[in-house]
Amino acid sequence: MEKQKPRVYVTRIIAEKALNLLATECEMKLWEGAMPPPREVLLEAVREIDGLVSLLTDKVDEELLKQALNLRVVSNVAVGYDNIDVNAATRHGIPIGNTPGVLTETTADLTFALMMAAARRLGESERYIRDGKWQTWDPTALLGVDIFGATLGIIGMGRIGQAVAKRARGFEMHVIYCGGGHGYQSQLIGATRREMDELLRESDFVSIHCPLTPDTHHLIGERELGMMKPTAILVNTARGGIVDPKALNTALKNKQIGYAALDVTEPEPIHLDDPLLTLDNCLIVPHIGSASVRTREKMAMMAVENLLAGLKGERLPHCVNPTVYNR
Numbered sequence: 371m372e373k374q375k376p377r378v379y380v381t382r383i384i385a386e387k388a389l390n391l392l393a394t395e396c397e398m399k400l401w402e403g404a405m406p407p408p409r410e411v412l413l414e415a416v417r418e419i420d421g422l423v424s425l426l427t428d429k430v431d432e433e434l435l436k437q438a439l440n441l442r443v444v445s446n447v448a449v450g451y452d453n454i455d456v457n458a459a460t461r462h463g464i465p466i467g468n469t470p471g472v473l474t475e476t477t478a479d480l481t482f483a484l485m486m487a488a489a490r491r492l493g494e495s496e497r498y499i500r501d502g503k504w505q506t507w508d509p510t511a512l513l514g515v516d517i518f519g520a521t522l523g524i525i526g527m528g529r530i531g532q533a534v535a536k537r538a539r540g541f542e543m544h545v546i547y548c549g550g551g552h553g554y555q556s557q558l559i560g561a562t563r564r565e566m567d568e569l570l571r572e573s574d575f576v577s578i579h580c581p582l583t584p585d586t587h588h589l590i591g592e593r594e595l596g597m598m599k600p601t602a603i604l605v606n607t608a609r610g611g612i613v614d615p616k617a618l619n620t621a622l623k624n625k626q627i628g629y630a631a632l633d634v635t636e637p638e639p640i641h642l643d644d645p646l647l648t649l650d651n652c653l654i655v656p657h658i659g660s661a662s663v664r665t666r667e668k669m670a671m672m673a674v675e676n677l678l679a680g681l682k683g684e685r686l687p688h689c690v691n692p693t694v695y696n697r
């Protein structure tokens with residue numbers, strides 16, 4: 371008799387190559403909606419499954435894990451995993467996979483794109499044309515700030531922070547950083563450590579690259595924004611919750627800082643009546659840090675590799691809670 375294939379649930383359409391691989395190895399159920407599966411659908415689906423492929427829009431918590439009696443692995447298609455209660459998963463003996471490394475350069479590219487777009491006011495410039503304001507070459511219109519030679523402060527010198535720092539060298543930026551990282555080699559990247567407050571005071575650009583945890587929630591609030599230069603540009607490609615959006619709105623409105631360029635917001639998606647969307651000095655894009663065709667395929671394949679390893683009872687190649695194996 372043929373051995374029964376493991377049952378897996380995939381919460382959204384991901385790269386075809388990854389879905390094809392899953393479909394050959396597993397009995398796969400795929401949520402095909404453009405929006406994430408509603409909570410009650412997900413809670414029902416996990417009752418039957420051995421493996422879950424989740425996205426950062428799916429909450430994996432105690433309530434879900436309690437229902438998932440056969441669940442052996444959760445594989446998140448993201449490097450970040452603040453959507454998952456990792457401690458609860460560890461208590462339930464469930465390894466959690468993520469997708470580090472493959473999206474580093476793509477996210478660093480977007481960080482630079484945002485830095486440059488904010489510095490040179492690209493969003494406003496484009497609106498200027500569409501609004502019919504381009505009458506002549508104007509020596510005083512749409513003046514921005516220089517990136518070349520400016521000071522870049524990186525909060526969180528992990529993989530992505532380091533990739534941003536490498537790009538900054540090409541612009542002869544002075545790079546300072548705070549926070550830890552993975553195998554950081556400061557001499558190779560040429561960045562200098564600072565205390566967070568010093569970094570905020572000295573930087574022309576502040577770029578956030580730390581994970582969202584209870585410790586980093588609203589890490590950048592009124593006090594921190596108040597320390598930044600009035601011309602400073604804040605870039606966030608990490609998680610929206612690291613910046614207090616009310617404090618940011620006040621700081622931008624009162625020109626306490628120059629500009630913000632955000633790939634991530636709190637909440638996501640940002641509400642259409644959010645005051646940040648009314649500000650000329652705020653550029654917002656919809657969480658597209660890893661959104662290149664190649665990178666999204668790599669992430670999906672990595673997530674499937676994690677899942678298949680977990681289903682076979684092997685160690686996940688990329689596991690965020692390795693202590694689960696000490697049990």
Ligand code: GLV
Pocket residue numbers: 426447448449450451473659660
């Ligand atoms: C995206 O935000 C990710 O964590 O991969």
